[in-house]
Amino acid sequence: MNIPVNTPVFNGNEKKYLMDCIDTGWISSAGEYIEKFETKMAQVVGQKYGIAVSNGTAALESAILALNLEKGSEVILPDFTIISCVQAIVKAGLVPVPVDCTWDTWNLDVTKVEEKISDNTKAIMVVHIYGLPVDMEPIWALANKYHLFVIEDAAEAHGLAYRGKQCGGLGDISVFSFFPNKHITTGEGGMVLTSQDEFYARAVKVRNLFFDSERRYIHEEFGSNFRMTNIQAAIGLAQLEQLEKTVVKKREIGSFYQEELSGIDAIQLPVPKTEYADNIYWVFGIVLRDPDLPADVVMNKLGEKGIGTRHFFYPIHRQPALIKEGCCEDKFLEDEQFANANYICEHGFYIPSGLGLTFDEQRYVVQAIRSIFI
Ligand SMILES: *Cc1c(COP(=O)(O)O)cnc(C)c1O
Secondary structure (H helix, E strand, O other): OOEOOOOOOOOOOHHHHHHHHHHHOOOOOOOHHHHHHHHHHHHHHOOOEEEEEOOHHHHHHHHHHHHOOOOOOEEEEEOOOOHHHHHHHHHOOOEEEEEOEOOOOOOEOHHHOHHHOOOOEEEEEEEOEOOEOOOHHHHHHHHHHHOOEEEEEOOOOOOOEEOOEEOOOOOOEEEEEOOOOOOOOOOOOEEEEEOOHHHHHHHHHHHEOOEOOOOOOOEOOOOOEOEOOHHHHHHHHHHHHOHHHHHHHHHHHHHHHHHHHOOOOOEEOOOOEOOOOEOOOOOEEEEEOOOOOOHHHHHHHHHHOOEOOEEOOOOHHHOHHHHHHOOOHHHHOOHHHHHHHHHHHHHEEEEOOOOOOOHHHHHHHHHHHHHHHO
């Protein structure tokens, strides 16, 4: 058996829409699928605008630049997240301030945010991790109290609801990724979503080299080429049409693992539901409870049986790239305040749960894990 950690599935209108791009010649960043994809995504999550870009990392950079924060402003973010989040902050001349995650949901610990807010704090970046959302109500309360923007990274949260509201619609500005392991893929791709006209206007300019509408080739600021192609958007639209089915399938995979693995004391499984959300199982994470057993040991054993796994994220405060940058040393403080992120990065990994996973493959994964621990 060889079971990759993810295999994407294309069983909707992908081919039809792609052929249409080729037949009509609309293959670059102009074309009707881009607008359709942006409009439909915005509609689904309840934002006014969608701005399709080339990937999720570009979406984060565009979102940060769209807010136009003063250089040196602080942005709070989870310590347990992907490098793209902190990179977007640092590249914009802003100061990242990481906060630990909770030990069970692996999401931003909202009870530890307020103590990190200073006069210089201008935004909180929330990141929905692995299939459960951040508890947003306390975040919105803090954002109100201290006049902060909320940047929502919903790159892992297509189709996930927080108290009945779709993720991607919970921030002043929100982003998605459409990498092949996400619930909607365009190969590479991303989107910025917002309901505020000025953020929309800036994000559109950032995406396209800050071209001015008045006189072409005069540029007030630097932007980037973050444009998505019509070809990507065509696939994205077809994938978006399947989102509800995708969510059902991901939850089936997650529930099966929960049932079959719940008896093993040595491992901690994802939280199936909280008071505010039902897990969508973007990935199915496992944390080893024995502090002396690193994730690599078990990952290697599964690898020998042909089962693909991935490490959990690595804590922001320990990222070599960031330490080298030295941009925010005083904010990084002692390692101990990130005890949960430290623990799960060393003892956590995720197992195959892509849409292409068959029932037989999933049973094989379960058996392999059982044979290691029981
Ligand atoms: C995947 C992901 C991204 C980055 O998306 P790319 O399209 O790979 O650049 C950003 N944030 C989170 C939380 C992600 O999971």
